[in-house]
Amino acid sequence: MRVFIELSYDGSPFHGWQKQPNALTVQEVIEAQLALFVGVPVPIMGCGRTDTGVHAAYYVAHADWPEDSPKSKQYRDWTEAAWKLNGMLPVSIAIHRITEVSNTAHARFDAVERGYLYRMHTYKDPFLEGRSVRIMRETNFAAMQEATKFLVRKEDFAAFCKAGSDQKTTVCDVRFAELREDVKGEQWTFEIRADRFLRNMVRAIMGTLFEVGQGRMNPQDVLKVIEQGERSEAGASAPGAGLYLNEVIYPDFNRLKTKGFMKAADHAK
Numbered sequence: 001m002r003v004f005i006e007l008s009y010d011g012s013p014f015h016g017w018q019k020q021p022n023a024l025t026v027q028e029v030i031e032a033q034l035a036l037f038v039g040v041p042v043p044i045m046g047c048g049r050t051d052t053g054v055h056a057a058y059y060v061a062h063a064d065w066p067e068d069s070p071k072s073k074q075y076r077d078w079t080e081a082a083w084k085l086n087g088m089l090p091v092s093i094a095i096h097r098i099t100e101v102s103n104t105a106h107a108r109f110d111a112v113e114r115g116y117l118y119r120m121h122t123y124k125d126p127f128l129e130g131r132s133v134r135i136m137r138e139t140n141f142a143a144m145q146e147a148t149k150f151l152v153r154k155e156d157f158a159a160f161c162k163a164g165s166d167q168k169t170t171v172c173d174v175r176f177a178e179l180r181e182d183v184k185g186e187q188w189t190f191e192i193r194a195d196r197f198l199r200n201m202v203r204a205i206m207g208t209l210f211e212v213g214q215g216r217m218n219p220q221d222v223l224k225v226i227e228q229g230e231r232s233e234a235g236a237s238a239p240g241a242g243l244y245l246n247e248v249i250y251p252d253f254n255r256l257k258t259k260g261f262m263k264a265a266d267h268a269k
Helices: 026-038 078-088 141-151 201-213 221-228 264-268
Strands: 002-009 044-046 055-064 093-100 113-121 154-156 171-183 187-194 243-249
Touching (some): 026 055, 026 078, 078 093, 113 201, 141 201, 187 201, 201 221, 201 243
Parallel strands (some): 055 243
Antiparallel strands (some): 002 055, 002 093, 044 055, 113 243, 154 171
């Protein structure tokens, strides 16, 4: 039977989600523990890639769960299965829920909307290191807020796509973009939601917003960058440490509202 696995992870120890031959990834760790748990290999498919050091406050993967596995009697229900898996996984990965879905359900291709957060702070704090990006220069956050309005559109976002990416189309429908102040003068969060995202897109957008905030671009220049469609016209990719996938929406699946501090999508709706 096919299941959706809802989870979250701290990306700091990992080289992204997707399995790689010579680097530790989230997918690799989960698949290894799943194989031990059920007694046979269980490949999983994630809802998308995340880069090295990027986090997921909410993530969905699907798997074809072996009903007749050698260890299938070691758990009574999906709640107990998730609880036992959490005991096997490192503290950097948390399984929130396992749910039976249609045999054709697909974690990546069935998603109709995704959302990301990018967290920033303006002071030195060892407890935010690796989970938020420290802004070292004087930055005009009001100008960055003004620039976000030019992002909300259905448009070709090729200017924010990593060079060499294999994309059939670079058109995305960005439905929401907002920069808000969480702690006055000290902590900020950028939130963006769209039907799809290109490879490295949010980090490239953030790098461009930093260009605005630090006076090298005007807010309206963001629209010019989009219209020109050239990656070289956008800002450099912002560090991955502040980036979180925090929303994945499916038409026929009610997501679990996860615990913790990453509730920005609920706050905005």
